[in-house]
Amino acid sequence: MSIQNLLRFLKPFIEPVHIKKYSGKRVGIDAYSWLHKGAYSCSMELCLNSRTVAAKRHLKYFMHHINLLRHYSVIPVVVFDGCSIPCKSATEHERHSSGEGKATLCWQRRSSRKGMSVLLSNSSK
Known part of the structure; x- marks a missing residue:
C-alpha cells in the first residue's frame, strides 16, 4: 500500500x-x-x-x-x-469491499458501455 x-x-x-x-x-x-x-x-x-x-x-x-x-x-x-499486515487490515477490507461492490455494479450495467467505463475509471480511487 x-x-x-x-x-x-x-x-x-x-x-x-x-x-x-x-x-x-x-x-x-x-x-x-x-x-x-x-x-x-x-x-x-x-x-x-x-x-x-x-x-x-x-x-x-x-x-x-x-x-x-x-x-x-x-x-x-x-x-x-x-503478506497482509495486521495494522492495515481495515484499509484492505474497505478496498476489497469497495472493489466487489463496483464489480457487481459493473456486471449489472454491462449493457451500458459508457456507464461501465465511468464506474471502472474510478475503481482504483
Missing part, C-alpha cells in the same frame, strides 16, 4: 532525468502500480473476465516498461506486495 501524499512531499526534490542515466544500475519496480496503470486500458475486459487479447493489455503495458528499462541496460528488480 502506498504512503499517503508521499509524491506531494517529494515533488520539490524530484528532478527529471533520462532513464539511460541509470544504465548498469538496479531499480526497484512496484509491480502492482504498473499493472494497475495498465489495467486502465482494459478495465472493462478484466471486469467481465474476458479471455481476449484486449484483456491482456495491462501485461503488455507492464512488459513494455520492463523492456524499456532493459533497452537502456537498467536492471529491473520487480517487487510484488507481500
Whole structure:
C-alpha cells in the first residue's frame, strides 16, 4: 500500500532525468502500480473476465516498461506486495469491499458501455 501524499512531499526534490542515466544500475519496480496503470486500458475486459487479447493489455503495458528499462541496460528488480499486515487490515477490507461492490455494479450495467467505463475509471480511487 502506498504512503499517503508521499509524491506531494517529494515533488520539490524530484528532478527529471533520462532513464539511460541509470544504465548498469538496479531499480526497484512496484509491480502492482504498473499493472494497475495498465489495467486502465482494459478495465472493462478484466471486469467481465474476458479471455481476449484486449484483456491482456495491462501485461503488455507492464512488459513494455520492463523492456524499456532493459533497452537502456537498467536492471529491473520487480517487487510484488507481500503478506497482509495486521495494522492495515481495515484499509484492505474497505478496498476489497469497495472493489466487489463496483464489480457487481459493473456486471449489472454491462449493457451500458459508457456507464461501465465511468464506474471502472474510478475503481482504483
